Amino acid sequence: MTKVFFRDDDVGELTGPLRTVVEILTAEGVPCSYQVVPSFLTEEAARWIGGVRAEHPDLVFLNQHGFRHEQTIGGEHRYSEFDGGRPYEEQKRDIEEGRVVLRDMLGEHFDAHLFTPPCHKYDDTTVSILGELGFRVLSAGVKVDAISRVYYGLGRALGRVSLLGKRVSYHGQATPIAGVCEVSVCIDVDEDVDAAGEKIEKSCDDLWAEFERCRAALPVVGVMLHHQKCEGARPETLREFIERLKADPDVEFASLDAIAEQAA
Ligand SMILES: [Zn+2]
Numbered sequence: 001m002t003k004v005f006f007r008d009d010d011v012g013e014l015t016g017p018l019r020t021v022v023e024i025l026t027a028e029g030v031p032c033s034y035q036v037v038p039s040f041l042t043e044e045a046a047r048w049i050g051g052v053r054a055e056h057p058d059l060v061f062l063n064q065h066g067f068r069h070e071q072t073i074g075g076e077h078r079y080s081e082f083d084g085g086r087p088y089e090e091q092k093r094d095i096e097e098g099r100v101v102l103r104d105m106l107g108e109h110f111d112a113h114l115f116t117p118p119c120h121k122y123d124d125t126t127v128s129i130l131g132e133l134g135f136r137v138l139s140a141g142v143k144v145d146a147i148s149r150v151y152y153g154l155g156r157a158l159g160r161v162s163l164l165g166k167r168v169s170y171h172g173q174a175t176p177i178a179g180v181c182e183v184s185v186c187i188d189v190d191e192d193v194d195a196a197g198e199k200i201e202k203s204c205d206d207l208w209a210e211f212e213r214c215r216a217a218l219p220v221v222g223v224m225l226h227h228q229k230c231e232g233a234r235p236e237t238l239r240e241f242i243e244r245l246k247a248d249p250d251v252e253f254a255s256l257d258a259i260a261e262q263a264a
Helices: 016-028 043-055 089-111 125-134 148-158 202-218 236-249 257-263
Strands: 004-012 030-035 060-064 069-072 077-078 112-116 218-223 251-255
Touching: 004 016, 004 089, 004 257, 016 030, 016 043, 016 236, 043 089, 089 112, 089 125, 089 218, 112 257, 202 218, 202 236, 236 251
Parallel strands: 004 030, 004 218, 004 251, 030 060, 060 112
Antiparallel strands: 069 077
């Protein structure tokens, strides 16, 4: 049996594509953890998504996705926020401030124990701070190719969360820092540029082939969405992919939360 969870990133403004993704997932009965960027969140979106959460408490989960989703390193703008060796105090201030914003705006609908670092970038300091602030789960990315698996194995044996400048994934288990667990995504539905920089558009068959590769290696497969890209043919592709997952007797949908509880 493969457990599948969905995560949708970069929630901020109330847009047509956000409504589309939330409507597809709730209509299909698929739980999803929505990662909200504190500095992007508008009052209108907070009210709307809080209302959907109240209606579907078993399908909609709202968590923290960084604070600003950007930083400048050596004069260069980046969309990541917690890499590049930022000092402890700075990282802690941003994570705490972001959490205060989401608590104020989302109230009881905000689930403050899961954190998704923007661009899946973080360091040891970030994970220690998460543990100190009471976050129990970190969600990032996990790769299943042979080289990555060897590399993760080596990093884990050394008790590192990063090695030679790359992340070591502990997907499905506790990291060696502060008891924080990691539950990460393996499939990026809306990836639109390949490793060679060519434009791509994943079909349902492409997503299924990726799913088969992930499930051969992992008991828990996370699917990442970026709702702002869910336009054109993509809503239909997403629906088709979900139907195909549902039709597989060896697939069980679960929330990231429920999976994290088991990993803890
Ligand atoms: Zn993001």
